[in-house]
Amino acid sequence: MAKARNYLLYATLSTPVILLVMDIGKTVDAALLVDRLTATLFGAVIVVAFNVMMDRLISLQLEPSASRPAHR
Numbered sequence: 001m002a003k004a005r006n007y008l009l010y011a012t013l014s015t016p017v018i019l020l021v022m023d024i025g026k027t028v029d030a031a032l033l034v035d036r037l038t039a040t041l042f043g044a045v046i047v048v049a050f051n052v053m054m055d056r057l058i059s060l061q062l063e064p065s066a067s068r069p070a071h072r
Contacts, residue, residue: 008044011040011043011044012037012040012041012044015036015037015040016028016033016036016037019032019033019036
């Protein structure tokens, strides 16, 4: 359910849990958690930037051009 509502929150919260499950009985190195969190946040930035870029591209295509007369 969290995955469908907010994927960024899901990925951020599930990453440490997955790492803990992989290393049951062992201590998890803090550097590994920082690496995974950094990778997750970097991936999120890429997705958000791509989404903003696509939104702008679509909105530019939908705006009527000043050189063309609008259809009635």
